[in-house]
Amino acid sequence: MTIINSLIDRLSALWASIPEFLHAPIIKTAEIIGVMLVVVISVALLTYAERKVIGWMQARHGPNQIRIFGLPILKGVAQPFADVIKLLLKEVLLPSKADKLLFLAAPMIAIVTALTTWAVVPFSPDFVLADVDAGLLYLLAMTSLGVYGVIIAGWASNSKYAMLGAMRSAAQIVAYEIAMGFALVGVLMAAGSLNLTDIVRAQSGGLLHWNLLWLFPLMIIYFISGVAETNRAPFDVVEGESEIVAGFHVEYSGATFATVFALPEYANMILIAMLTSVFFLGGWLSPFQGLVPADWLLAQSSFLWLFVKTLWFLFVYLWIRATFPRYRYDQIMRLGWKVFIPLTIVWILVECGMVALRVGPWAQFG
């Protein structure tokens, strides 16, 4: 015990010796690194969950061999880590006619844009990395940058398959971004703020006060557009193995493959699942608020609620992938432009009517 005590004493002495004005930046940096690590580990576990869930849905087992340090428990859990180690040890191939600089820049752009978006996500009532005023705009701006990783990867590879994949991705992301933005306009009208913490707080008061009830069509559109934005099945024509081999990442190998394709895609999946919970399911708010006594644990708002909601949407992601066949490309475009965008506009008008007539959550302004 004396060793631990002396260690703590030394550390606190070290902390005190650092000038006062550096304390805040150091704590912030540590928080940022912590969030990044958690996201990366969640991505690894999500790939495992995906293979397991889809396996069970297809009546097989999924990965069930590799164990943590060979311990006889949790067979298969270490599979994603083994995959990562394998990818990192593999050679990074450069196509001889590729634009070398852009070919190597694309994975970095993809990973940076996928990780910077986490800055404004409200994780719990008192933890958010940057509680900025225009958080929602920041999110939209950063997610729209993610397409550059794909486009540059596709073009710089100097391969027709990669190029076709990049073209498909660009058209698809531009189309679904509009529907996503319109769906969020509805959320803005309900919350009256662009700040994500305020959007969550505006939904407080239990299950019936969530945006889920009044903006249900917008939630469905937002989530499906999110699936399309992350290029996941059934909207994964960007990779479309049956037509264009592997799409935009066909020339990537080893560590660049892991960063251009796997990490951003799964990190964005978790982000979309979390944001859908924040915008429509009250984020970290408890569903039992106001239904049970306020001092019960069930009524407390905490990160756990956001965690459960996010897990649910991630499961839906995997469920969709195991269930639906891939869309044809023109059908994807039709769904985005001709179905979702008109639907969101109609529902925004309906919401305008609700605001004007002071129905539902707007009754308090009456």
Place this chain on the structure above:
Amino acid sequence: MLTTLLFYVFATILVGSAVGVVLSRNPVRAALFLVLAFFESSVLWLLLDAEFLGLVLVLVYVGAVMVLFLFVIMMLDINVAQLREGFTKHAPLGALVAGLMIAEIVYVVWFRHLGMSLSVTAPPLPANYSNTHLLGQVLYTDYMLPFELAAIVLLIAIVAAIALTMRHRVGFKKQDVSAQVARRREEAVRIVKVDAEKTS
């Protein structure tokens, strides 16, 4: 102090990428330099506490307009040598336009400065200052009519662009989704009863 330092860092990258747009030999790289230039200017806006303008610049220009730009440029097989042929011929005209623009900027900044004094720094913004909120308030009260008119002009432009490019070719096969959805099993499937072959 830190803000000034950041300003110079980002301004240098901005000017560098703007030069890159003009000088790069590859059209795709030029477009990517333009993306970088847009991004850096949005960062400069963020440094001025104009977060709404900065983020909307990224969202609209970087996220949508430049993606479509790149989309078109990547599809074209541009011969750069051919593009450079007319350089000496058009150089005087380009220099004239550039000179005019510089003269205008100098005139506005140095000689008129719009009633403002150049040496005075802007007053500090109030603590609860929200760029988004203030912009919204001004746009939807004082400038309601011009704002709505701009929206209508944009709408007309969209409709006109679609109307101009929409062509109905004869014999062009097209999917009629409502007809597909309305199709019933009875129209598509015919059930035939076939007697089992008799074993002799």
